[in-house]
Amino acid sequence: MPIYAGQIITEGQLNRMQPRAYLAEATGPLIATTTYQLIPGCTLTVPTTVPGATWSATGVFDCNVTTAHLTNLMVGRLTVNGSSQSGLAVHAMDTLDRDTVAMLWSGTLAAAGNHVFNMEGVINGAGGTGSFFAYSRLAVTITEPV
Template identity: 50%
Template sequence: MPFLAAMVVTAGQLERIQPKFYEGAATVALAVSTSTYADITGATVTFDTVAANAKFKAEAVFDASVTTANTTNLMVGRLVVDGTPDSGGLAVYGMDTQDRATVAQQWTGTLAAAGSHTIKLQGAVTPGSGGAGSFLQSDTKLIVTITEVV
């Protein structure tokens, strides 16, 4: 909806064009030792958009703790938007030492349809043998910003 000169703008119209923020923090540690991705419990946001083509920016921090070191495996975190893994990149942490770090990643995209949406974090270990770790609930967090013009 364009705003025209001398137009009376309502509070509802202004409310719809401001960015909206959503946060989901992990509530349970996710132990990972296989290449099968699993949801990080709590690191999920669900929200509604009014119009098609809303833009999102997702920022995540994964609290990665290596419990069994492996020089070839990586702990990886990804973003899933409405059931589809985002192709914008992974949060990656080497498992060559038994240690811990917070690993960040950002994604952007467009939500093609209006309505309910779910964005969440998942974790896994790259294929190979050995290597185990956890994405801890202490500092694993997802923040999503939604911008839509109605």
């Protein structure tokens, strides 16, 4: 919504004009399995006051391969309000190594209220083991319409 010359601007409008940043850090390791699981500590509950808020998120996955596998992958994803977002952070498990893998996401929140952002990890097939470690991070920025 535009602001017009001479318009009286409310405190709420001014507050919504500022993007709000949120950060979650892993609080412990996730030993990955073949089922998506939450990375401990990488959950954010973010409030919005009006419908139509836009969001952008950056997920950094601290991947540690402990048993190599030639074809399996460590995969990280983002869910928003329980729905998986497109775009996956992918790490090959063909070498015993530790890497940080990142992914970017964005979207619009249709309703006002609290919204839950979660980072989850998985190994895409049986064989090979690995963990998502303590340097995993989730950053979300919310911008609300005026």
